Amino acid sequence: MTRALVHTLPADLAAWLDAHAEAIDAHAQHHNHASEIVPRLARAELFRVGVAHALGGSGGTTIDAIEAIAAVARHSLASAFVFWGQRSFIEYLLQSDNEALRARWLPALLAGTHAGATGLSNAMKYLCAIEPLHLHAVPLDSGATRFALDGALPWITNLRREGFMVAAAFDRHDGAPPAIFAVPHDAPGVMRSDDLDLIALRGSNTAALTLSNTVLDASWLIAADARAFLARARPAFLGLQCGMSIGLARRALESIDASSPAVRAALDDDAAALRRELDALTARLYDGVTSGAFVAQPAAQFEVRIGLADVVAAAARLDVQAAGGRGYLCAPGTPRVTNDTARRSREAAFVPIVTPTLVQLKNQLAQHRRSEAA
Structure with missing residues (x-):
């Protein structure tokens, strides 16, 4: 069974995320935290976690990078969403055959001086014959x-106005097969919309992107064969x-431990069952990613993703x-834990619609089962 050490954030970063999580999630237009x-x-x-030392990383595996994202999600899902976008782009460069592109851009991405965004949600749905x-x-x-x-x-996340x-x-x-390009923000014809008017995760620099006669040469190719690359990178x-x-599920379950004795007595059994399910799903995820089994068996990973979303909701x-009735109080002076409960509920509502959505994944599983039965 594959295991990874639970990632611990530096104290100053954890404190900053806790202090600004609500603003990043719901009030980004009134603050400058999104750019930070x-x-x-x-x-x-x-961003260096799970990247080889020889490439400027701190070593480790993709599993360690997943745990780092989980650590951030415990404090702020919007920040973890940005982290996922940046780290996914980094992963594409790591898996690309275009060594020159990787050498040119990976240092800035690892250092955070340039943003990387994954606009491949449409492509992942294309790979599954969804659209x-x-x-x-x-x-x-x-x-x-x-x-x-x-x-x-x-809809693309981490389109930082400072450059992406x-x-x-x-x-x-x-x-020729569909191809994957790295498109810089300052290429002619690239247009970023205003931030989307989301009900949460508003500080994630999420916007629409339009390309109009944007000319790039082959040096910007991440992969000449998108289908083969996506199957490997998915x-x-x-x-x-x-x-x-x-990360979000772990943090929500920790709230039970911080409750009164009476609340813990009422909820401990349910929380313990969810912890066991969360641990089992996490282990399945890590085993499949580490062994490479999910490349040939994507349905197995879809099942894990659906299961994790169910655990988050529960x-x-x-x-x-x-939290009880305190969770509906928004008056000045309301304890932070109460506000955090409301925020985590908004964050949990987002998990089922992250592309590929649960509906799309369930449709794919249904088609897979029909094919197996036939």
Whole structure:
């Protein structure tokens, strides 16, 4: 059984996340905390976790990176969402055959001086035959060394106004497989919308992106064959995403331990059962990512992702029960733990709709079972 050490955040970062989690989640437009998330995570060396020393990382594996995301999610899911976007882009460069692109951009991404965004949610759904690709690449020469890129993606996280690069998959109309490009924010024709008007996670720099005749050459290619690359990268993409659920569920269950003796007596059995389920799902996730089994058996990872979302929902309900009526008080002077309970409920409501959504995953599992039965 694969295990990873539970990641401990530096005290100053944990304190900053706790102090600003509510503002990052719900009131980002009135604060400047959104711009601080990537630099603060970088100063804590978090983007280097799971990256080889030879490439500028601190060593470890993808499992260690998942645990680092879980550690941040215990304090702020919005910050963990940003972390996931940055670390996913880093993972794409690690798995890319384009060594020059990796050498050029990985140092800035690890240092947090540049943001990386994963615009591959559409591509992951394409891989599962859920929807077509929304972006298109037209070769501008016979050697396919320059491309005109067009299309739009409605939802991408970590599009920092200070500068970003987004990984996105493009359909091609010359008979070649779809390709994945790294698209820099300052390329001609790249347009970022205003931040989306979300009900939570408002400090995550989430916006829409439109490309209009954006010309890039082949040096920006992450992968020439998107389908093969995505099948290989998907276990890490989903695994890192699961770190958000693991951390949020752990923190919600910890609220039971901090409750009064009477509350603990009422909820301890339910909380203990959820902890056992959370530990079992986490172990299954880590085993599948480490062994590579999820590459050939994506349905097994889909089941883990669905199971973790169910645990998060149940843990959030216990969190609310432990807080009681205090959880509905928003008056000045309300204890922070009460406000945190309300925030965690909003965060938990987001978990089922992170792409791929639970509905999409359940549809995929149903198709898989029908195929097996046939």
